[in-house]
Amino acid sequence: MRTIKGPAIFLAQFAGDAAPFNNLKSIAAWASKLGYKGVQIPSWDARLFDLKRAAESKSYCEEIRGKVAACGLEITELSTHLQGQLVAVHTAYDAAFDGFAPEKMRGNPKARQAWAVEQLLFAARASANLGLTAHVTFSGALAWPYIYPWPQRPAGLIETAFDELAKRWRPILDAFDKAGVDLCFEIHPGEDLHDGATFEMFLERVGKHPRCNILYDPSHFVLQQLDYLEFIDLYHSRIKMFHVKDAEFRPTGRQGVYGGYQAWVNRTGRFRSPGDGQVDFGAIFSKLTQYDFPGWAVLEWECCIKSSEQGAAEGAPFIQRHIIQAASSSFDDFASSGADQKANRRMLGLE
Secondary structure, three states: OOOOEEEEEEOOOOOOOOOOOOOHHHHHHHHHHOOOOEEEEEOOOOOOOOHHHHHHOHHHHHHHHHHHHOOOOEEEEEEEHHHHHOOOEOHHHHHHHHHHOOHHHOOOHHHHHHHHHHHHHHHHHHHHHOOOOEEEEOOOEOOHHHOOOOOOOOOOHHHHHHHHHHHHHHHHHHHHHHHOOEEEEEOOOOOOOOOHHHHHHHHHHOOOOOOEEEEEOHHHHHHHOOOHHHHHHHHHHHEEEEEEOEEEEOOOOOOOOOHHHOOHHHOOEEEEOOOOOOOOHHHHHHHHHHOOOOOEEEEOOOOOOOOHHHHHHHHHHHHHHHOOOOOOOOOOHHHOOOOOHHHHHHHOOOO
16 A cells, blocks of 8 residues: 655645746745645646646756755646636537637637647646656536436437547547556536546546546535545546545535525535535545555645635645555554465365
8 A cells, every 4th residue: 555645735726916826936835835745737827837838848847847846845747627628518618618718719619629639638748748647637528418307318419428528538548648647537517527427438438548537526526415435446446636625515495416506605515625524534545545546635725615825724734634654564463373375274174
């Protein structure tokens, strides 16, 4: 078993135009002072990172790693959540997601998708140039408007959507394979890959591709009322990344899983800062350690009540408390009588 690496922090929710959040060097120094040991970088944020340049220049990647290392940190992974979303967009969401693309691509779904695919290909090469082994993205969604089967879905509708989704992602998965990097889909509502069943549907269609893997975030499973511990038992071999994010689900007579179109603060299911929700992180860290999880525990802060400053400050010690130093020997080795095949056979009555 391995000890989970961490604590680390995803910078997307903290990057901004004001210091110290407006460039990689200063935000890394801020994270280090809070006790983090790694940073996960949003590749779309030009204030922090130039994805195309990283794909084309190893010297630039050395410069980026040097800035982070100077603060006593490592780069854990890159993220293309926003670009991955644009690989597959149902027309109902064209306007909503147009803002994720450069202005010149807006209003042109084909150009937007081509740009998104190019971004993912850049991410594969950039990750390799940085010496990273995993990358996180969203799958996008073609079938999400039909998540609830009313009106009745025509036969073959979902199958057609997943066939197309796999067709779009297969070349990208191959590029990540060539780069030696695992592509981890965050299993997330709003994406066609939003639970175990949908991940399996996709995995089958990409030929059980070895680079098709999972970013595990239990908060999304609390809000879906899915067993997030059994999920680890089922899919641990594909879990290569981990977001530490909490959530709570408190149904009422007025609201349930769908949330009644309410703002986050008024929903029965809400994201919370770690320790403020209902996620059993002790059990999660135990299971991930048991299954030899190879990656980092990365704080993704989202909370509709607590400030980001407090959430970030509390996040590093919270993760550190939950990291288990993996055992190097069995607890009952003191009682071992040694290995003796003949003695074993006698004990079994076979001699």
